[in-house]
Amino acid sequence: MSRVPGFNSRLAVVLSLLLTLLLPGSARAADAGFTAFVASLWPEAREAGVPRATFEAVTAGLEPDYKLPDLLLPGRPPTGAPSQAEFVQVPADYVKEASIARLATEGQRLLKLHRATLAAIEQRFGVPATVVLAIWGRETDFGRYRLPYDAVRVLATQAYVGRRKEQYRTEFIMALKIIGEGHVARKDMRSSWAGATGLTQFLPSEFYNHGVDFDGDGRIDIWGSIPDALASAAQQLANKGWQRGLRWAYEVRAPANVDCSQGVPEITKPIGEWLRAGFVPVRGQTLSAAERAEPASLLQPEGSYGPAFLTTKNYFVIKQYNFSDLYVLFVGHLADRILDPQPFATPWAATTQLRSKDVEAMQQQLTKLGLYADKIDGKAGMQTRAALGAYQKSAGLKLDCWPSDAVLRSLAGR
Template sequence: MTRRTLIAAVIVIACGWTSAHAADAAFTQFIASLWPEAQQAGVSRETFERETRGLEPDYKLPDLILPGRPATGAPSQAEFVQVPADYVKEASIARLAGEGQRLLQKYRTALTEIEKSSGVPATVMLAIWGRETDYGRYALPYDLVRVLATQAYVGRRKDQYRNEFILALKILGEGVVTRKDMRSSWAGATGLTQFLPSEYYKHGVDFDGDGRIDIWHSVPDALASAAQQLVNKGWQGGLRWAYEVQAPAKVDCTTGVPEVTKPIGQWLREGFVPVRGQKLSAAEQAQPASLLQPEGIYGPSFLTTKNYFVIKEYNFSDLYVLFVGHLSDRMTSPLPFATPWSASKQLRTKDVETMQRALTRIGLYKDKIDGKAGMQTRAALGAYQKSAGIKVDCWPSEEVLRSIQAAR
């Protein structure tokens, strides 16, 4: 290495170190500036100093906006990039259902009491626990405080995470959980049933009566808290989450949106038939429901009740709700879905975004451009297929993407 090259290398390293040091100094200053808000929320100075001393940002997290770097999006969630057969995988459902049956017995006393007071079936509580952390076996990879501090500093939703960070400090100050055990997802969800700190304070329940709401170690507390969250979001006791049905041959898949709601009896009169000869009572037929066809006209069809959408508020994905609902059912019945999933292929996120933008331009789609082929995207796609005179299947395939691009 020549003397000139060596000097240049030293300058580059020094500048890089100075830049990183300055960035970390700004982060430290930002965290220090949150003390008045933390104090107002009830965080002690001792807790604040202890938990923020030496705290560093984690710039490898997704969903950050970093100066001088391309904005990073949230990682592709399995719920939105996998085809249903891969996400609601039979082997996973069967394994989790078997474990759920064992846990039903182990926690029967607590589950029976929680179900009696909340109206949320024990199997639904267990299914959420199973989906979120594999009944506690999944080791959450991140330090919650560091995640929330980083997202509050350079995340896309700074204000939300600023509040979550302060509430995480408050939880630590109350001594319910240690920092070491307060692990989280990249988005700041923590505990056996994956709560944000604000959800902990809104929905947390001290079911075991030890004076602490411990969703990290107390299974009864975690399950009761999950049930309470559903209740607070409108859970209706005694109502199924959905009914699998056989759709009529000429079904209009564009009606598969939450806005199109009819009594279940009306859907039945229009040709939808409950699978396996299931008979629905008059009370069940009077319940309002929406049509859900996760693979468009292919694969299973469902009439979804209010409780379906309550579970959806836990995780805004149709496949998540299908997984939780079906896993719940499988704990008491060995039967898989009556109609198999088709071997469909899922478009890449950027292709779905391209499709959404095109559908927005022609006035058929009014929801978010997010690359997720949910109910609204599938319905808009079906509306386009109708207008273009091509097969209406409400499924985002490469063929229909090419048709939309060609029409431009």
């Protein structure tokens, strides 16, 4: 059967137009805008070294994902970031003993299985094998958790309508470069909703800043090569200031009269000075003279309730990997548990966490009172807890640095 020249191409155009007409007007405009936006990135991609063939292949038919969180969509209310567990759960829910115990058991097995590789990583970067194992365990359950999103689609969408467009514009182009250089196949570049990818969850820019070809096969593969992924995590910590031979934190028992509002990174004292003020290392632990001389900050994740910690510089290095105190506690404690089965010496208290909007209201009031100068984000982190403590002292309330209904009512009355 003969074919009319150009018939198939004309039919495809007509069908495409019909499909476009069937879409809601806003969706047609948004997707057309997205396609134009992606195409406009070619000069920047070329400047970054992305081959034209890679750019065309990866962006062909690329569609936005408007179901992602943290977007600013025209005509719709802003979509907030998802309620990350490390910010809305109480510590006992996030640092679950059952989860820690399960991961620690697997970490012990992997420590033996990859002993030579981990020893070489520790020798080169100064980061303990247990710490990089703990990051791997927390990020992807030692590779058993499959990241749910298409990284390229996530990064392109966030660059187009996300809250941090400029950052994601760069990340999208770096993702194209990674694929163009053959580090990972397009289909294997899975990510979180925020675009972090690989066994230890790196953004594409972090891949270029910290990635290591540790297995020596000529490419950096943080998706399939355990040596590359763990060495890259170790190099990221080293590049951000990891101090060889220093613990991440010391669990201590706080004195009864502790001023919990001192629990901020800006207040550091030698560990020996904290000990002289009545803080006692748990389980009779004895610290060397060098350890007592190390500067540390106070951390009380539940305010005056639950465990207390003296956190070293390495604590804040891990925090640059994920800006959450509970994340660092999880990783640090899991690293310890791979070598020692003992849980925290002080149990978590049965505290409840206020809703994010209530914590946000607290932050707004504390800002008006001049006690808080950080982000209004509904997350009860170090700075928020310290500001609450300062307010409790000024208002004659019980000093516990914990966001509660009683403090919320008091602030509302102001």
